[in-house]
Amino acid sequence: MRIIHTADLHLGQILYQNYSREDEHKHFFRQLEGWIEEYNPDALVVSGDVFDIQQPGVQVKMFFNEYFVSLHEKYPKLKIVITAGNHDSPSRLHADHLLWKAQNVHIVAQAPPYDIENAPTGWEENYIVRLESGYIVALPFLTGERPVQIQSLLDYVAKENAESKPVVMMAHAAVTDMDFEGHDFHGQVKTVDASKMGRGYDYLALGHIHKPQTIGHRDDQKEEVVNYPAGVMRYSGSALHVSCDERYRHSVSLVDIDRHGGSVGIRQLFINELRHFHILPSDKEAYHSQKETLDGLKAFISGGGRGYFRLHIDYKADIPSDFNQTVYKMIENDGELRYNPKTIWRGQEEHEKTEKPMPTFEIADLQQMTDPMRFIEKTIDRYDGLSLEDLKAAFQEVEEYLKIVQNE
Numbered sequence: 359m360r361i362i363h364t365a366d367l368h369l370g371q372i373l374y375q376n377y378s379r380e381d382e383h384k385h386f387f388r389q390l391e392g393w394i395e396e397y398n399p400d401a402l403v404v405s406g407d408v409f410d411i412q413q414p415g416v417q418v419k420m421f422f423n424e425y426f427v428s429l430h431e432k433y434p435k436l437k438i439v440i441t442a443g444n445h446d447s448p449s450r451l452h453a454d455h456l457l458w459k460a461q462n463v464h465i466v467a468q469a470p471p472y473d474i475e476n477a478p479t480g481w482e483e484n485y486i487v488r489l490e491s492g493y494i495v496a497l498p499f500l501t502g503e504r505p506v507q508i509q510s511l512l513d514y515v516a517k518e519n520a521e522s523k524p525v526v527m528m529a530h531a532a533v534t535d536m537d538f539e540g541h542d543f544h545g546q547v548k549t550v551d552a553s554k555m556g557r558g559y560d561y562l563a564l565g566h567i568h569k570p571q572t573i574g575h576r577d578d579q580k581e582e583v584v585n586y587p588a589g590v591m592r593y594s595g596s597a598l599h600v601s602c603d604e605r606y607r608h609s610v611s612l613v614d615i616d617r618h619g620g621s622v623g624i625r626q627l628f629i630n631e632l633r634h635f636h637i638l639p640s641d642k643e644a645y646h647s648q649k650e651t652l653d654g655l656k657a658f659i660s661g662g663g664r665g666y667f668r669l670h671i672d673y674k675a676d677i678p679s680d681f682n683q684t685v686y687k688m689i690e691n692d693g694e695l696r697y698n699p700k701t702i703w704r705g706q707e708e709h710e711k712t713e714k715p716m717p718t719f720e721i722a723d724l725q726q727m728t729d730p731m732r733f734i735e736k737t738i739d740r741y742d743g744l745s746l747e748d749l750k751a752a753f754q755e756v757e758e759y760l761k762i763v764q765n766e
């Protein structure tokens with residue numbers, strides 16, 4: 359059994375409130391189609407987060423429809439299996455699943471029944487896609503752990519699988535021990551224990567984490583071809599770099615499984631991205647003033663630099679409040695220069711660590727503070743370079759102005 363595994367397409371993503379990625383997705387889809395042509399897989403599986411938002415716009419839905427319909431027309435025997443991720447609306451994706459089935463595209467968006475004891479018989483059928491060469495158990499994103507449902511689906515397949523055909527399962531979850539480099543979880547990611555994903559699959563095609571990786575095999579993340587005994591859990595990684603922090607190569611996974619309980623061969627097909635992400639001047643270096651930053655940016659542009667860029671500036675640099683507008687102005691005539699206005703401030707983290715803790719106030723205290731200056735006086739230590747005298751003068755000016763307005 360041979361599959362191509364991808365996930366986290368995030369179609370319709372608008373980056374930094376400004377930039378549509380449709381051409382980047384088209385570029386990805388062309389490569390994907392090239393691999394389907396070259397490797398002739400039995401199935402293409404997309405493990406969740408097809409769309410970036412729950413209610414994608416008309417254009418995005420059209421784009422999705424056109425691509426998958428044309429893929430089906432060119433490769434009518436290819437099974438396409440798409441599941442819903444946490445970014446997708448289960449009910450909206452599910453609404454069209456019957457139409458898609460006629461195109462050999464299986465969309466599985468709704469979670470298995472909570473109470474399987476009392477579920478209608480044959481509920482399992484909604485999650486199982488049969489191929490001549492094997493089985494695909496398609497699970498969408500689950501809001502809670504469902505180990506009983508998962509195991510009963512795998513058992514259902516096992517009962518039927520007298521010929522020991524390969525079994526692929528799809529899921530959208532953060533599995534314990536994954537490497538979430540590039541995700542902004544702030545240490546709060548909810549992980550599912552790998553054992554809760556059941557027993558009986560040969561390959562678990564995961565989505566949700568954007569870095570390509572096989573669970574339990576961090577050492578060979580960069581290897582192009584690997585082979586493991588069956589029972590492999592793998593993230594294909596996302597189609598595009600979804601943020602600046604995803605500083606690794608993205609790929610789709612070409613997976614060959616010889617038989618149930620046999621061996622799993624994985625080839626990473628590396629994606630050539632249309633636009634790259636840059637940190638200016640670099641990860642290690644930072645700019646120290648507005649002038650230095652703008653000069654650096656000019657040099658980047660005149661040197662032919664293109665794509666997404668984010669700035670790395672020393673937090674002590676004196677950066678005026680209209681700085682972002684200045685940058686946007688510099689690049690406004692070039693659609694290939696795309697700015698991430700969330701600057702990385704070097705030294706800020708260490709600064710925050712050594713900072714005095716925020717004074718705490720009782721609610722009653724705050725209610726007593728009718729004069730905002732009292733609050734500012736008590737917290738002034740937290741704000742480097744903020745002058746109490748200047749603030750007092752500014753407040754006085756506002757007060758006087760208000761008096762004039764009131765009198766008039």
Ligand SMILES: [Mn+2]
Pocket residue numbers: 406407443444445530565566567
């Ligand atoms: Mn996700």
